[in-house]
Amino acid sequence: MIGSFVLLNCKKNREKEVMMQLKKIPEIKEIQCLTGPYDILIKxxxxxxxxxxxxxxxxxxxxxxxxxxxxxxxxxxxxDCKDDN
Incomplete structure (x- = not known):
């Protein structure tokens, strides 16, 4: 599989609506709401x-x-990022 993380900037106060639309896209495996310059992170x-x-x-x-x-x-x-040593 080929993967990407995508940072999204949404219209003001529209994050929940965007997240609902993103949930309908089967290729999206993760959705996170953020603070800072971007509103949403998806995988x-x-x-x-x-x-x-x-x-x-x-x-x-x-x-x-x-x-x-x-x-x-x-x-x-x-x-697995942890080393067994």
């Missing part, structure tokens, strides 16, 4: 980079209350 997974790009471009960015997105592609995922 997106797709079988190919093309499908990942389509999900971000045509599903996430098309939500009317999403103002901006910032995408961070995952190059390698550590399943």
């Amino acid at each position: 997106v997974e797709s079988p190919t980079i093309e499908e990942l790009n389509e999900t971000i471009t045509w599903k996430i960015r098309k939500i009317s209350d999403v103002r901006t997105t910032y995408t961070l592609k995952i190059n390698e995922e550590a399943t």
